[in-house]
Amino acid sequence: MREVTRTIAFEGIWDADRSSLVRGIFDGLAADWTSTRDTPERALPLLDALDRGGVAGGTAIELGSGTGLVSRHLAERFDRVVGIDLSLEMLRHAAVGTSLVNADAARLPLRAGIADALVLMNMFLFPGEVARCLAPKGALVWVNSRAEDTPIHLAADEVLEALTASGTGNWSGVASRAGVGSWCVLRRC
Ligand SMILES: C[S@@+](CC[C@H](N)C(=O)[O-])C[C@H]1O[C@@H](n2cnc3c(N)ncnc32)[C@H](O)[C@@H]1O
Numbered sequence: 001m002r003e004v005t006r007t008i009a010f011e012g013i014w015d016a017d018r019s020s021l022v023r024g025i026f027d028g029l030a031a032d033w034t035s036t037r038d039t040p041e042r043a044l045p046l047l048d049a050l051d052r053g054g055v056a057g058g059t060a061i062e063l064g065s066g067t068g069l070v071s072r073h074l075a076e077r078f079d080r081v082v083g084i085d086l087s088l089e090m091l092r093h094a095a096v097g098t099s100l101v102n103a104d105a106a107r108l109p110l111r112a113g114i115a116d117a118l119v120l121m122n123m124f125l126f127p128g129e130v131a132r133c134l135a136p137k138g139a140l141v142w143v144n145s146r147a148e149d150t151p152i153h154l155a156a157d158e159v160l161e162a163l164t165a166s167g168t169g170n171w172s173g174v175a176s177r178a179g180v181g182s183w184c185v186l187r188r189c
Pocket of ligand 1 (some may be wrong): 022023026037050063064065066067068084085086087090102104105106120121122123124145152186
């Protein structure tokens with residue numbers, strides 16, 4: 001997962017085979033996802049990112065929302081929340097009150113600039129789509145629930161580097177750690 005995460009973020013390597021492989025992996029994990037991961041501690045880095053990154057209100061779109069483990073926290077802080085995931089099985093196991101969409105984050109069925117916040121927790125980074133769908137002052141909220149031990153992980157400087165290298169303009173923000181996780185909040189500058 002580590003190498004796949006990097007090649008997606010930095011080289012844009014994502015095709016039908018890779019999409020199908022990833023979907024299959026998470027379809028297979030879906031039944032046990034919530035019962036093995038739903039702890040208060042797991043949400044700490046996200047909550048810290050939202051608080052200290054000054055992210056609230058408007059439309060939040062969570063990419064790779066899985067079974068919606070942090071959806072309730074997003075619903076408390078935003079006017080509208082939409083979860084998007086490639087794996088239909090993950091969405092089927094989601095017990096959330098927010099809207100859910102089965103789609104590939106590499107080609108989002110969203111119009112440009114629609115999101116005030118894009119939340120990615122343990123999710124692959126597709127820099128072009130992130131930049132396209134974020135409102136001009138919108139925030140990318142990047143969270144790794146177990147910091148460097150998270151299989152899908154990029155450090156804050158790598159997220160910044162991938163966004164900049166993809167020709168999506170200049171970005172800046174804040175980064176920190178909370179609990180056993182890490183996070184950054186980046187905006188265009
Ligand atoms: C490691 S899980 C994290 C799930 C959730 N964010 C959490 O922290 O509990 C990664 C999620 O991203 C989804 N995913 C992977 N690639 C995706 C893509 N290209 N588009 C949308 N979702 C994707 C997977 O199906 C999976 O649900």
